[in-house]
Amino acid sequence: MKHSPFVPDFEQLPKIVPIFPLPGAVVLPGVQLPLNIFEPRYLNMVRQALADQHIIGMVQPAASDAETSDAIHRIGCAGRITSYSETHDGRIVLVLTGFCRFRVLEEVESLAGCRRVLVSWEEFAGDYNSDQPKLFDRELFIGSLRSFCTRRQVEIPWDDIASMADDDMVNLLCAHLPLDVGDKQALIETVALQERATLMRGLMDMSALSSSDGTVQRH
Numbered sequence: 001m002k003h004s005p006f007v008p009d010f011e012q013l014p015k016i017v018p019i020f021p022l023p024g025a026v027v028l029p030g031v032q033l034p035l036n037i038f039e040p041r042y043l044n045m046v047r048q049a050l051a052d053q054h055i056i057g058m059v060q061p062a063a064s065d066a067e068t069s070d071a072i073h074r075i076g077c078a079g080r081i082t083s084y085s086e087t088h089d090g091r092i093v094l095v096l097t098g099f100c101r102f103r104v105l106e107e108v109e110s111l112a113g114c115r116r117v118l119v120s121w122e123e124f125a126g127d128y129n130s131d132q133p134k135l136f137d138r139e140l141f142i143g144s145l146r147s148f149c150t151r152r153q154v155e156i157p158w159d160d161i162a163s164m165a166d167d168d169m170v171n172l173l174c175a176h177l178p179l180d181v182g183d184k185q186a187l188i189e190t191v192a193l194q195e196r197a198t199l200m201r202g203l204m205d206m207s208a209l210s211s212s213d214g215t216v217q218r219h
Helices: 040-051 122-128 138-152 158-163 166-176 181-189 193-212
Strands: 016-021 032-037 055-059 075-086 092-111 114-120
Touching (some): 016 092, 040 055, 040 114, 138 193, 166 193, 181 193
Parallel strands (some): 016 055
Antiparallel strands (some): 016 114, 032 092, 055 075, 075 092, 092 114
């Protein structure tokens, strides 16, 4: 994945990041996530991000009931605000483009109602590597994807998928395919591209088999 020239150098990444704990909303390096912001604390979060490096950290709530627990998963992904507009009814509509994952070390004092965390980036320095190794089993991966999409009636822009680099393809599908939230978190936490692709292929195969034998889906 090639980084935008607006993305900070790895050595310049901030130690403290505002976070948006949103169930099921996943971003990975190179993936775009549209967001509709209307709560005051998250409007403040966007303003803080725009005043600095435009960075927001997306994390998954760790509890099944996110409204009654502040617990979050320790691995998330940072994105930059790459598109932004304001609406007449007080909302902000933006696009967040993922660029690097992080590990949450601890939560620090909130600012204007916005949660913030101290993070470490080093574990995911490979997200800045534009020379990711190629998938040795891309054809098998695509075969599993086709079976999954057929069974689950998911529409995929196959021409676009065919032209994508391996890392962009895998990350995009991790974020947007209808997989269980826990499965998506496992994919976020998988450091190496090949391991992430292998895990995702297994998840797609299991989901396709469940669909074919009439098992009730979790999604």
